[in-house]
Each structure stands twice: as C-alpha cells, then as structure tokens.
Amino acid sequence: MNVELKDIHKTFGAVHANVGINLTVPAGTIQGILGENGAGKSTLMKILSGFIRADQGEIILDGRPVVIHSPADAIRLGVGMLHQDPLDFPPMRVIDDFILGRKGGLLAGQKAAAQDFKELAGQFSFSLDPEAYVDSLTVGERQQLEILRLIWLGARVLIFDEPTTGISAPQKVKLFAALRLLAEQGKAVLFVSHKLEDVEGLCHRVAVLRQGYLVGEAKPPYNTKKLVEMMFGKEISVGARSPCGADDVTLNLKNLSVEDYRMRIRDVNLDVHCGEVIGLAGMEGSGQGLFLRAVGGMTRTVGGKILVDERDLTGRSYQAFKKRGVAFLPAARLEEGLVPGLNLTEHFILAEEAKGFFINWDKGRLLAQSRIQEFNVRGTPANTVESLSGGNQQRALLALLRSQLTLLLLEHPTRGLDIESTIYIWNKLKERCQQGTAILFVSSDLEEILQYSDRVLVFFSGRVTPPLDADRLTTERLGELIGGKGWPESTSGKSA
Amino acid sequence: MKKNTWINLAFQIGALALALVITTVILVAVGAPPLKVFGSIIKGSFGSVQNVVAVLITWAPLLLTTAGVLITFSAGLWNIGMEGQMTMGAIFATGMLRLLEHASLPPALIILLGILAGILGGAVWAALAGALKTFGGVNEIFGGLGLNFVATALTIYLVFGPWKRPGVGSMSGTQPFDKALWLPTLPGTQLSLWSLGISVAVIVIVYFLLRGTHFGLRLKAVGKNPKAAFLMGVPTWQYSMIAFLLCGAFAGLAGGIQVAGIYHRLLPNISNGYGFLGLLVAMLINYQALWAAPIAFLFAALNIGSVQLQIQYKLDSSFAGVLQDLLVLMVLLGEGARQRFMKKS
Numbered sequence: 001m002n003v004e005l006k007d008i009h010k011t012f013g014a015v016h017a018n019v020g021i022n023l024t025v026p027a028g029t030i031q032g033i034l035g036e037n038g039a040g041k042s043t044l045m046k047i048l049s050g051f052i053r054a055d056q057g058e059i060i061l062d063g064r065p066v067v068i069h070s071p072a073d074a075i076r077l078g079v080g081m082l083h084q085d086p087l088d089f090p091p092m093r094v095i096d097d098f099i100l101g102r103k104g105g106l107l108a109g110q111k112a113a114a115q116d117f118k119e120l121a122g123q124f125s126f127s128l129d130p131e132a133y134v135d136s137l138t139v140g141e142r143q144q145l146e147i148l149r150l151i152w153l154g155a156r157v158l159i160f161d162e163p164t165t166g167i168s169a170p171q172k173v174k175l176f177a178a179l180r181l182l183a184e185q186g187k188a189v190l191f192v193s194h195k196l197e198d199v200e201g202l203c204h205r206v207a208v209l210r211q212g213y214l215v216g217e218a219k220p221p222y223n224t225k226k227l228v229e230m231m232f233g234k235e236i237s238v239g240a241r242s243p244c245g246a247d248d249v250t251l252n253l254k255n256l257s258v259e260d261y262r263m264r265i266r267d268v269n270l271d272v273h274c275g276e277v278i279g280l281a282g283m284e285g286s287g288q289g290l291f292l293r294a295v296g297g298m299t300r301t302v303g304g305k306i307l308v309d310e311r312d313l314t315g316r317s318y319q320a321f322k323k324r325g326v327a328f329l330p331a332a333r334l335e336e337g338l339v340p341g342l343n344l345t346e347h348f349i350l351a352e353e354a355k356g357f358f359i360n361w362d363k364g365r366l367l368a369q370s371r372i373q374e375f376n377v378r379g380t381p382a383n384t385v386e387s388l389s390g391g392n393q394q395r396a397l398l399a400l401l402r403s404q405l406t407l408l409l410l411e412h413p414t415r416g417l418d419i420e421s422t423i424y425i426w427n428k429l430k431e432r433c434q435q436g437t438a439i440l441f442v443s444s445d446l447e448e449i450l451q452y453s454d455r456v457l458v459f460f461s462g463r464v465t466p467p468l469d470a471d472r473l474t475t476e477r478l479g480e481l482i483g484g485k486g487w488p489e490s491t492s493g494k495s496a
Numbered sequence: 497m498k499k500n501t502w503i504n505l506a507f508q509i510g511a512l513a514l515a516l517v518i519t520t521v522i523l524v525a526v527g528a529p530p531l532k533v534f535g536s537i538i539k540g541s542f543g544s545v546q547n548v549v550a551v552l553i554t555w556a557p558l559l560l561t562t563a564g565v566l567i568t569f570s571a572g573l574w575n576i577g578m579e580g581q582m583t584m585g586a587i588f589a590t591g592m593l594r595l596l597e598h599a600s601l602p603p604a605l606i607i608l609l610g611i612l613a614g615i616l617g618g619a620v621w622a623a624l625a626g627a628l629k630t631f632g633g634v635n636e637i638f639g640g641l642g643l644n645f646v647a648t649a650l651t652i653y654l655v656f657g658p659w660k661r662p663g664v665g666s667m668s669g670t671q672p673f674d675k676a677l678w679l680p681t682l683p684g685t686q687l688s689l690w691s692l693g694i695s696v697a698v699i700v701i702v703y704f705l706l707r708g709t710h711f712g713l714r715l716k717a718v719g720k721n722p723k724a725a726f727l728m729g730v731p732t733w734q735y736s737m738i739a740f741l742l743c744g745a746f747a748g749l750a751g752g753i754q755v756a757g758i759y760h761r762l763l764p765n766i767s768n769g770y771g772f773l774g775l776l777v778a779m780l781i782n783y784q785a786l787w788a789a790p791i792a793f794l795f796a797a798l799n800i801g802s803v804q805l806q807i808q809y810k811l812d813s814s815f816a817g818v819l820q821d822l823l824v825l826m827v828l829l830g831e832g833a834r835q836r837f838m839k840k841s
Contacts, residue, residue: 322729330727339721342713350717350728354710361708400728 577640585751618748
C-alpha cells in the first residue's frame with residue numbers, strides 16, 4: 001500500500017510537534033524515520049495510526065484520502081502500529097491475544113485462527129508457542145506476536161516505533177529479516193528510530209525529523225556525518241575520558257553482602273576513589289540494581305560494611321546516606337524520580353534544603369529558571385514534569401541534584417535517550433567527577449560502560465567480578481562475562 | 497489560556513445544570529412541585545435571621561472536616577474515618593468536661609481543656625488508622641471505616657452504660673452539663689462566635705499551609721509520588737502520619753465544639769455525617785482550599801434549607817443529601833468529560 005502524508009500539522013499546547021510534514025512511502029519500501037527524542041516522530045506515527053488526530057493535513061492511502069478516527073479505523077484501512085512498549089495482554093495466552101482484535105462472531109473460527117497463526121509464524125520463522133502466556137515472552141517475542149497479529153488483521157502498512165530497544169542481538173536479526181520479508185510482500189514499513197546504525201543497516205530510504213520539521217531525506221549509501229547533522233543541526237563529537245587524580249577513597253565496601261528474595265551477593269570489596277566512574281554491567285536482574293541500592297542505603301545489607309568518606313554508614317537509612325552527599329537517580333524517571341503533577345519550580349524547591357517555614361516562590365522560580373538554562377531543559381518553571389520529553393526529564397533530574405555530592409548512583413542514566421542527550425548528560429556527569437564526585441552506574445549498554453567507566457564490575461546471577469580496568473576490556477570480553485562465560489571458579493569479588 | 501478558562505467554566509456550569517435537572521426529575525417523579533421545593537430550600541436557609549444562624553452553625557464543623565480532608569488528600573490518603581475521629585473528639589471532650597464539672601477551676605479553662613481533649617481524641621483515632629496503614633499495611637479506607645463503627649459503638653456503650661443519665665439511659669444522650677460549661681453563644685441563638693472563628697481560622701491556615709509552605713509542598717509530593725518524594729529526602733511515612741494527626745485533630749476539634757457549643761452532652765450519632773460531607777465538599781472543589789469556605793457554606797445551606805421539606809412536601813430531609821451527592825457526581829463527570837474534550841480538540 002502506498003502511503004502519502006500531506007502537510008501534517010499538530011500542536012500540543014505551545015509545542016508545535018509536527019509542522020507541515022509531507023512524506024510519501026511507496027509499497028514495498030522500508031522507510032526509516034530518524035530523529036532525536038521529541039523531534040516529532042512518534043506524533044507523526046500516532047497520527048497515521050489513528051491514536052491522535054492531526055490539526056491539519058491529509059492522509060492518502062493508495063491514492064484515496066482517508067480520515068482515521070481511531071486505531072480500530074486505522075487497522076480496518078490497513079495501517080497497524082507496533083508501539084515501543086508492546087500493547088498486549090500479559091495475562092492472556094498468545095493465541096487469545098492474537099485473536100482479540102478481530103471483529104465478528106463470539107466463538108467461530110478459533111480453530112481457523114490457530115491454523116492461520118501457525119502458518120503466519122512459519123512464514124516469518126518465528127517460534128512462538130500459541131499456548132504460552134504473553135507475560136512469559138521476551139520483549140522481542142511480544143513484538144513478533146504483534147507483527148503476526150497486525151498482518152492477520154490485514155495490515156498493509158506497518159509502523160515500528162523504536163523496535164530495537166530492549167531486544168537481544170539475535171532477536172534484532174530476526175526482526176530485521178521479518179521487516180525485509182514484509183517489504184518484499186509489498187507492504188509499506190515505517191521504521192522509527194534514533195539509532196543510526198539500525199536505520200542505515202535496514203532502511204531503503206530515510207526521512208529525518210528535527211523539532212517538528214521534516215528536514216531532509218536520504219537514500220543509501222548513507223553519509224553518517226550528514227545524517228547526524230540533519231538530526232541535530234550540528235556536528236557532535238564524543239568527549240574524552242578524564243580521570244581525576246585524587247587518591248582519596250570516597251566509597252569503601254568491606255565484605256559487603258546483600259540479598260533479596262531471589263538473589264544473594266556475597267563479600268564484595270571495593271574502593272572507589274574521588275572522581276572515579278565505576279560501571280556496573282550485567283543482564284537485567286543479575287544483582288547490579290540490588291547492589292547499587294544497597295550502596296545508597298535503600299536496601300538493608302546482610303553483612304560487611306559501607307564507608308562513605310571514611311564514615312561508617314552500614315545499616316543507616318537512605319536519609320543518612322543523603323546527608324553524607326550520596327544521591328541516587330532511578331531509571332524509572334516518572335515513577336521514582338519525579339513527581340507527576342508538580343511543576344519544575346516545585347521540584348527545585350523540594351530538592352533544596354528547606355529554609356524557614358514558608359516557601360519563597362520568587363526565589364524558587366529564579367532557581368528553576370537558572371537551572372533549566374544551565375541544564376538545557378526544554379521547558380519552563382511552570383511546566384509539570386510529565387509534560388517534558390524523556391530526555392528533558394533526565395536533564396531535569398540531573399539539574400535537581402544538589403551541588404555538593406560525594407557519590408552519585410545512577411540506574412541506566414541514558415536509557416531511551418538519543419545521542420545528543422546522552423553525550424550532554426555524560427558531559428554533565430564528567431563535570432561532577434572533576435569536582436570530586438565518584439559515580440557508580442548501571443547500564444545495559446556495553447558501549448556506554450566501556451566508554452565512560454574507569455573500572456567495571458560485571459554481575460552474573462549474584463556473582464561479581466573484581467573491578468576490571470575499562471581500558472583493558474573489550475566489548476567481546478565484557479559480553480562473554482555478562483553472559484556467564486569465562487568466569488574464574490568461585491569468584492566472589494575479592495580485590496581492589 | 498483564556499479560551500480554556502471559558503471552556504472549564506462552561507463544563508462546570510453544565511454540570512451544575514445537569515444536577516439540577518436530575519433533581520427536578522426526581523422531584524417530579526415523587527410528585528413534589530420542583531420550583532416550590534427549590535424556593536422552600538432557599539427560604540429555609542436564608543429566609544430569616546434564625547435560618548442564616550442555623551446555616552452558620554452547620555457551616556463551622558463542616559469547614560473543619562473539609563480542612564481535614566484537604567490535608568489527608570494532599571498526602572494521597574483517603575481518610576474515610578473522619579466520622580469516627582469526630583465522634584472520638586466528642587467522647588474525649590465529654591469525658592474531660594465530666595471529669596472537671598465539679599472541680600474548682602474557672603469554667604473558661606474547663607471548656608478549653610474539654611476542647612483540647614476533643615482534639616486529642618480525634619488525633620488518637622486518626623493515629624490508629626495511620627498506624628494501621630503505615631505499620632500494618634491496612635488500607636486507610638478499611639481502617640477508617642472499621643474505626644468509625646468502633647467509635648459509634650463506644651458512644652452507645654457510654655450513653656447507655658457508664659455515662660447514662662440518672663435513672664435510665666436514652667438515645668437523647670448523657671446528662672447535659674452545667675450551663676457554666678457551655679461555650680458562650682450569641683444571645684438567643686446556638687451560634688458560638690468562638691466555634692465560627694476557630695473554624696474559619698483553621699481553613700485559612702490550611703489554605704496557606706498547602707499553598708505556601710515547605711510542609712504543604714512535601715505533603716503533596718508524598719501524595720503524588722511517595723517513591724520520588726522519598727528519594728528527594730522527604731520522610732514519607734512520617735508525613736503521612738502527620739497528615740492523619742492533623743486531620744484527626746480537626747475532626748476531633750469539630751466533635752469537641754459540637755459537645756461544648758451545641759449539644760452540651762454526648763449523644764449517639766453526634767458526628768451527624770459531617771465527616772462524609774466534608775469529603776464531598778473537598779471532592780466538589782477538586783481539593784482547592786480556596787473554595788472550601790463558599791462550597792461548605794452552600795452545603796450547610798442545603799442541609800438547613802431541607803429541614804422544612806418533610807413538613808411541607810412530605811419529602812425526607814435527606815433530600816439535601818440527594819442534591820449534594822448529585823452535585824458532586826455531576827461535577828466529577830463534567831471534569832472527566834472536559835478532559836476528554838480537551839484531549840480531542
């Protein structure tokens with residue numbers, strides 16, 4: 001199916017999310033939609049898939065102008081969208097989830113549907129068990145289920161919103177093969193991403209969005225430098241590592257043991273020096289998150305000692321850690337880091353030491369204004385935090401940190417952010433290091449771990465490596481360790 | 497912005513109109529003349545000085561319970577237990593007054609101690625609900641509801657048991673106190689300027705507390721996202737407990753004032769639904785403290801204005817409740833509709 005978008009406009013309050021966008025995607029093409037966070041990609045795709053309506057503009061499918069009121073309308077017209085977080089039903093069986101969106105009879109066609117499911121899955125060589133429950137599937141498998149479901153419902157245009165986030169490398173290969181097959185079958189595929197390599201490796205053509213405008217299109221062979229320029233309007237280079245020379249030990253762990261209901265981490269010994277960055281690598285749920293929270297005083301330890309600036313904080317509350325200059329930035333920004341419903345000014349007032357009984361709102365606003373500027377947050381002091389984009393929420397979280405910190409603990413500091421935001425955030429973190437703050441961060445991005453850490457701890461189902469020098473680690477070696485290969489017998493993390 | 501304000505206003509007026517329409521339908525259905533009934537309510541609440549005085553008497557405790565709800569709701573808590581807290585306030589106040597009735601203390605001091613005991617009683621009852629929630633994991637709605645029953649049972653027990661009138665206990669309550677222990681009222685009325693003044697002061701304090709203090713902002717943060725508030729350094733469960741204590745104190749104060757100023761004794765059902773009515777007021781004003789005073793006044797007027805309906809039109813006086821509940825429902829509905837409308841446009 002040919003897709004044509006004509007002069008699409010959409011505003012959210014003061015934000016012009018799509019400004020006069022014209023885009024044509026012929027059948028059988030994989031069209032990349034590239035842009036940083038907040039560039040307007042998701043808005044455009046949601047307009048095409050019926051989740052929101054454009055203020056102005058036309059959608060033309062196979063030469064016929066259509067009006068799409070809802071996602072159900074969209075799928076009837078042949079447009080289906082896979083969302084970044086799969087919109088499926090975790091407590092259901094795969095086959096029930098598959099059938100769910102179909103119109104029509106109460107009982108009829110269960111068997112036929114199961115047959116169709118099997119055939120479709122075979123076509124794409126997906127191995128999904130129709131009887132399994134959806135919540136037992138990986139993100140990648142849930143995507144596969146969504147693809148099959150949408151095709152079965154008659155989708156001839158498929159939109160993929162950041163589909164490579166959160167899936168494994170082999171699943172990505174499978175996904176890309178499926179996308180190519182879809183294109184060969186004559187379907188139009190729209191692939192939304194901020195990852196250059198994915199777009200370059202897959203797409204037949206690319207459209208780049210920046211601040212609501214479609215700023216350019218490209219075809220292979222792609223010129224990476226040029227694409228980056230289109231995305232950000234300027235060239236960006238990755239900053240160099242800057243070790244801070246101080247010898248003072250900021251954090252000292254002695255035989256630290258932590259456990260929760262599924263895992264125990266035993267006898268970790270670690271000295272973290274002032275200005276040092278320690279990366280905590282591992283598959284999600286290998287113990288690094290538990291460890292990080294224990295070091296921040298949020299999880300009770302079961303043995304050993306935690307010393308921050310030579311002061312014993314073992315067993316003390318998070319508040320006590322906070323008083324000693326320890327700060328924790330959670331990965332779930334809106335769930336744990338920020339308070340939806342409160343605006344930025346209120347956040348800055350909350351985060352600062354309260355002086356007096358009454359709030360000085362003028363001072364608070366000025367503080368918010370200056371931090372917003374300093375940290376390049378796109379928003380005003382009166383904006384509520386949930387109205388900011390993910391990257392801006394992360395910047396706001398950083399801006400909320402008090403100025404004097406001894407130790408900063410971060411969970412996935414750049415997850416879901418584009419290159420520009422990532423680099424920006426790490427520059428800010430490096431500034432902290434130069435002031436003597438030590439950083440411990442969890443990340444599932446190996447490149448990020450290697451790029452920014454001085455030393456790395458690898459976690460595998462509760463086991464911890466001794467600190468490894470990041471300079472002497474390779475992505476391959478790190479990947480092996482994360483996957484549980486190449487571990488010395490009975491490693492318990494005794495070192496450093 | 498300007499346009500939005502008008503849209504909001506339109507939806508609110510629409511909600512009010514809808515509530516009136518439905519009420520009218522109900523009136524027609526039960527065979528009462530709607531216009532006359534509405535007229536009678538207005539006359540019943542504002543038709544004479546006595547009626548206005550009666551409205552003010554009802555307004556005072558309602559302001560206090562509304563103030564309490566505003567505090568707990570800011571902290572994200574549904575304090576359903578305010579009826580019980582108010583009842584406990586009345587019990588504690590009665591207890592203190594009975595204890596000191598024959599002591600050789602100045603009456604003013606005894607009254608003050610009685611009301612302070614009321615505040616304590618409400619706070620203790622709220623602290624129980626809070627402790628159940630914080631340390632026992634019992635949802636405050638269930639805890640509060642349970643404690644309401646306990647407080648009611650305790651009142652009945654006291655009225656018919658240890659504190660019963662000489663002779664035989666009755667639903668009309670305990671033996672009234674000596675006149676010296678009555679909260680001074682305006683001559684010829686039951687209206688105490690003290691209770692009115694205290695109630696207005698409390699709602700004003702709550703307004704500034706929530707709007708302009710670090711305490712209020714932290715309370716809101718705890719209410720909207722306890723996890724984030726904790727990470728920002730707010731001691732979350734302590735703030736929840738303080739919210740419970742404050743709310744209970746206000747409810748207890750209301751109970752104490754009812755005892756010292758109006759009934760001069762303990763009687764069953766002394767909380768008279770003010771706790772739940774306060775919840776309704778807070779919902780109707782969408783938890784904006786600024787509107788508490790006028791809306792609580794409106795509710796008080798509806799209550800008083802409906803008293804005569806039974807005699808005139810054989811309508812139960814709970815008709816006021818129907819109108820109040822419909823108002824709240826329609827305003828909540830209107831708000832939902834407005835949000836959908838805004839999303840679409």
